[in-house]
Amino acid sequence: MTILTQKIKLPLRVDVSTLVPAALAGLSVAEIEKLPLRLGSQPVHVADVFSVAKGDGERLVFRTQDTGVEQIGAELSGGEIVVEGDAGIYAGRAMSGGTLRVNGNVGDFAGVSKSGGLLWVAGNGGDFVGAALPGRTSGVSGGAIVVEGSVGCRFGDRIRRGVVAALGNAGDFCGARAIAGTIWVRGQVGKAPAQGMKRATVLLEHAPPPLPTFQDCGVLELPILRLLLPSLDKLAGTGLTAKSNFRAHRHLGCIGVDGRGEVLVLA
Secondary structure, eight states: OEEEEEOSOOSSOEEOTTOOHHHHTTOOHHHHHTOEEEETTEEEEHHHHEEEEEOSSSOEEEEOSSTTEEOTTTTOOSSEEEEESOBOTTTTTTOOSSEEEESSOBOTTTTTTOOSSEEEESSOOOTTTTOOOTTOSOOOEEEEEEESSOOOTTTTTTOOEEEEEESSOBOTTTTTTOOSSEEEESSOBOSSTTTTOOSOEEEESSOOSOOTTEEEEEEEEOTHHHHHHHHHHHHHOOOHHHHOOSEEEEEEEOTTTTSOEEEEEEO
């Protein structure tokens, strides 16, 4: 285990995307301390920002003081990173494997364009969590994101595969422009959820604002829920299946795009 403890209040953001378990494996404390980072546009070394300690195991632990430590777990392909504190923007960017656990909050763009692995956030998330990188036409394409708290706007924007889950509330345009995959929100959602959605499923436990571009199909018993709910329980440990009658108010759309997506509100 490698432990990186933030030892200064950051005047600018520091990019730690190069600090992943595979890159640090086999390095001594002295070698890790000499690795280059960028503090804003200024080149620095790991030792300028973090104190370094080594222990048993392959886990990488960040102990942060603020949200200035950005891009934690970016392009992570394996292993486990744990953040004891908050993570800055782009946490878990383009992950393809492994696990990133944040025991605090994450900033904007967490988990954008990830293709695999698990991003678990014990606190809240910012805007564009589980969305697409700026300029990209598709977002999350695999793996799972679970935020125990609430998230901001554009949660799951442009998702094309995988699961993104917020156990609290979600802001405006949740699931907008989704191509496929599953977006699950246990709390309230803001305005215009699933706007421009093509084929995805947005699963809600509370009625959303009006959905003018969706067809109201009424309350139905849906066999797919007998498969979907147990898998979500296994992912997040929520106990949905035991409480469910496998019925949901189904809204089909968005008819302004393709009309094959759905918003399901558990009955």
